[in-house]
Structures are given as C-alpha cells and as structure tokens.
Amino acid sequence: MTARFAATELNLSNYRTERRYRLMLFSMTAMLVLPVLIILGILVLKGAPMISWEFLFEFPRRGMTEGGIYPALLGTIFIVVVDLIFAMPIGVAAAIYLSEYAPDNWLTRTINLAIINLAGVPSIVHALFGVGAFVIFFGFGTSILAAALTVAIMPLPLVIVATRESLQAVPQAFREACWSMGASRWQTIFAVVLPNAISGILTGLILEVSRTAGETAPIMFTGAAFFLPFLPESVFEQTMALSLHLYVVSTQVPEVPEALPYGVALVLIGIVLIMNAISIVFRSYLRGKKKW
Amino acid sequence: MSENTLAPSQLDQRDASWYVDKLVQILMFVGGISAIIFIIGIFVFITKEGLGFLFEGFSFTEFFGSINWRPTSANPTYGALALIVGTASVTGVAMLVAIPFSLGAAVYISEFATGRTKETLKVLVELLAAIPSVVWGFIGMSIMNGLIIEVFDVPIGLNVLNAGIILGLMAAPIMTTIAEDALKAVPDRYREAAEAMGATRWQIIRQVIMPAAKNGLVSAVLLGVGRGFGETMAVLMASGHAINIPTSPFDSVRALTATIAAELGETAQGSEHYGALFALGILLFIITFIINLAADLVVRGIRKK
C-alpha cells in the first residue's frame, strides 16, 4: 500500500527545485532589505559621535565646519507645520469626496488618474512649479510659505489614498442606517464615518510629515537657504532646512570633518524612521481595536 | 401619528443642517478636484516659465540631437541628448538591479513568507521606501563611492554604476509593494486548483500565479522606471558631473533632473538659460506622465476581467 504513495523521482526533483528557488528568493529579499540595516548601522557608527546637545541646539560656525544644526532642524519643523495646515484639509477633503460623494463617472476616473500622476511627478518638477507659481506668480518670494506649499503637494496622493481606504473600510450598513433616520450626508460622515477612519487619517498625516521632512529639491529654490545667521521671524522669510543642510555640508562645504555630514544624515534619517515606526506600530494597535 | 399631525408644508423646511450639508458637499468637491487642478497647474506654470526659451533659443534638432549642453558659454547651446542618455543609462542600471530583486522579494513575501517573518520583511521594505533621497545621495557619495573605487579599481566612484545601484534601491520598495498587490489579487481558486493537481509551490508560482499577475507586475516595473527617471537629489550627488554619453558604467554622467537642480540657482529669472531649464522640466513632466498613464492603462486591463 505505502509503495503507491512513495515519492517518485519526479516528485523529489520538483521538491528540490522548489527548495532551491525558495532559498534564492529569500536571499534576494534579504539582499534588498539588508541595505537598510547596513546603512543605518554605518550612519550610527560614523554619525553618533557628532550627536550632542550642542549639535542639536547650536548654530553652525566657521563656514559650517563646526557647531550645530539648530536652525536647519527648526526650519524643517516650520516647513512641516505650515505644510500640514494646507495639505491635511485638502487631502482629507479629497478622500471624503472620493469615498462618500463621487459617482462612478468620467470625472471620478480623471481625479484618480490625476492622483496617480501627481504621485509620479519628479521632485525637481515640483520645484519648478513652486518657483513659477508660489515664488513668482503669487508673489510669496522665496519664503517658508512658498517652500511649504510646494512640498505639501508631493505627498498628497499618499494622504488621499490612506484616508480614502480607511473611509471605505467603514461598512455601508452604518451609512444606510443613519440616512434612514434622516441624517444628512455630512451628519453621517461626521458622526459615524470619520471617527472610524481616524487610523487612515493619522497614517496619512505621518506619511506627509516624514516625506516633507526629507525632501530637498522642492524647497531648494522656493524658500530654503544654504546658510542664514538668524532664525526666520515670519512665514515670508527664508529658512534653513535639515535636508538641504545635508546636501550643503556634503557637497558645498570644503574641509568639513568627516563625521559632520554623517551626523546630519543620522538626525534626518532618525526623524523619518521614528515617524514611520510610530505609524506602523499605531496601525497594528488600531487593527486590534476594531469596533465591528 | 396622532402625536405629530404637522402638515408636510410645515415640516419640509430647509433648516441650518440642510445648508451646512450642501456647503460641505461643495467643499469636499473642491478638495476632490484639487488633484486635477494641481496636475494642470504644474504643467501650466512650468510651460509659462519655459515659453520664452521655447519660442526663441529652442531648436528641436539641437535639443534632442546635440550633446553640447553649454548654457554658460559665449555661444550658448542647449543640446540635451547627453542628459537624456545620462538619465536613461542610470535608470537602465537601476532597473537591472531593481527588477529581479523586487519581483523576487515580492514573490517571496507574498507566497512563501508567513507570520512574523512576513510582517518583519514588509516593515523593512516600508522603511527602505522612507529613506529620503538626499540621504541616498549622501550614501552614494560616501559609502558607495569608496566601495566602487576599491572593488573595481577605478579612479572615480561617482558614476552610472553608483547612481544606478542607489536608484535601484530607491525604486525597489514601490515596485515590490505593487507587485505584491498584483500577486495577492490572483484568485485563490487558481492556487487551489493547481495544488489539487499536486503542483509544488514554485510550480504554481511560475506557471499559474505570475502569468495571471502579469499586468500588475508590468505596471510595477513601469512605475519603478518612472521613479528612476524622476529622481533628483540622489542622482545629482552620485552620478558625477560630466555631461557626456557614457561608454561604460564607470563613466560619470549628468541626468536631466540633476542638471536642473544644479543650474537653476545660477540663472536669472527670465533668461534663456532659465527657460531652457524649464524646458527640461517640461520634457521630464511629459515623460513621467506617459509612463504613469501607461502603467495605469496596463492595470486597468486587470480590472476589466
């Protein structure tokens, strides 16, 4: 009896092939993700010596070969805050429209196409747009405002998609129950749909922040400066920024000590990775707290 | 009924909440079309600034046929050919690196990995995607640079190979994610039917799942190419600064994106050089628009089934 079910030579060779491919695919995956860890490791090793209280809270000195990154750090925060003020309402509104109002017609298809295309626009083209639109046409000049507006458009597709997915995850039955009772579309959205889509909105927000903090090209010509001796006092002034600072100290400053750019890179990547980690942890926490 | 015998004419009043609802509808609609407004706006404004150049200093044959990009010489020429080839070569190397690895990773993560391993790998891919491009550029300048010089024994490490590998690592996460989605979208019944016939996992993947996910995989590759064409800072910092057509992966090149980034700060607004850079921007916009359109059409092919 057992002889009938014994593995044939073909079976065995198939399984050997599978094991080989499985191993190969695993190594390919590992080779893809290992760089993250290796890069982090090197940045930590070479950059950590630079990190100190003075590094984070002092101005750069001696042509940026010494001192700290305080104005760049603050500048990035300024840009991110102004950016959020504009990007979040637009992104969430767009997601609400697509999920709650949009009929299945050509306009909706065009909107979706526009979102995909917006996600694919090169960052330098965004920069050119920012110069043409915000710096020149709207007359904001090179300023925090122009830079923040330019950089706000870049992660918009991510915000819209993340928010829309969590809105669409709310079961339709809830909406129908509310509508039957005479609640308006907005009352339904406000009372039932939005509160249950918070996870998506927050994911979008964190993505927006982390992408904005890391972008260089869009702010290079619209409001970020290589070096400013003072902090900006209004959104109409220029500012330094962490991402631009990394570019500057690694390419434009002669005789910079080797550890300095590593330190800047470490701070930048640290901020970005921490934000992403928070978002990942938060998402799995929320997944366990589903109310239906 | 007896509690509430108001006539419809008294009940049918448009109250505050009705007006608020209408207002909100308008606001949401404005948000909804914002994406369209932005795309059109981007095209309008970059064309506006490039118009001056397009009507005066621009010559089609020179732009696309000449490798002489000399905007600051006494007799400025605006030949973008070397820049286009530079971008294409770096993207090409990037795809050579990224396509096999990201598709392989997508297959492994979606078909073989389970539980903790799967979650960890997905998180790592997500973190890979989060690294800012200027940091990648810095890595290209510092770590990759030294690595290439040592391993291949060449004098300069800032070249097509450097930028290509970095770009490949940058494009890989998005390709992996989209490819994963495409593989996940293949209906389970295909897998089950093949398993019932006694096929091994690898046989199922190679002969059933991947052909079925073909559209999504192609779309993933296209989006990766689009990312490669559009990347700015990393290429600026890692590909070197020589404007020429590369004959080997160890040659330095200049990409379209990097050229704009490197030279825009030095132009005067409205000058010919300024307009030429915007013209490069228009070219980039059109190329990435076509690639994204193609990717979307390919994916649409799946939805129709």
Next chain:
Amino acid sequence: MVASETRTKVLEVDNLSISYGAKTAMSGLNLDVYENELFGIIGPANSGKTSFLRAINRMDAFDTNMKVSGSLRFMGTEVSAWRNAYALRRQIGVVFPLPVGLPMSIYDNVAFAAKLRGVKGKAAIDEVVERCLTRAALWDEV
C-alpha cells in the same frame, strides 16, 4: 369597520415603477395606506418589496442606479417634491431586517435619532433614551 372617508390617507401610491438600470424590479403598483392602519406586504423574493420601502423615504437618492417613476404621496405631498429630503426621512421610521447597531454606545445609538429631531440638553435626551429602552423592555438589562 371605520368608514374610510373619515380617515386620512398617509400613503398614496399610483402606478409606481422601480428599476435598476435595465432591470425592472416592480411596476404598476397602486395602493393606499391609512392612518393608524397596519398594512402588510407579502411577496416572493425579488418582487420589489424592499425596493418599495426604500422608495417611500427616498433612499433611492443614495443609489445612482435606482430609478423610481410614478406617484408616491406621503401625507398628500409627492415625496420627490419635498425640498428637504432629510426632513422627510425623519418623519418615517424604518426598521431593518438585519439589525445595524452604530459603532457607539447603546445610549448614543438610541439618542442618535432624537438628536437629529432637535432634542437638546442632556436631561431631555436622557428622558428619551429611558423611555425608548423601557418600551423595548431593555431598560433593566442595560
């Protein structure tokens, strides 16, 4: 047996037809429902019963596929002529075949419709919630 002329007609349906795209769910419906009357509709599956109920309180407005034609009058006025459809729906109570509890507390669930009708103030809402739950014999359970 009350003479029908002295009672008010709450619902008057005249030649009502409902279709979804090219498919007709039901057509040519004629009926009248009077005040304080218990009116039942029985029919095989897919005969349009649920569609009819949805048409009464204009839930078809939320479904772009659904087309309602003919006359449906609530309290004498065409439902399609109401300028504020939300007010119409607040006047008509609908119970779903499968219960849908909104993802909020029981109190908020019960209070939801009351707040829509303009009941304000915690004391007033408390009273409504207690009254409803008592009538449903649930007040002591909750």
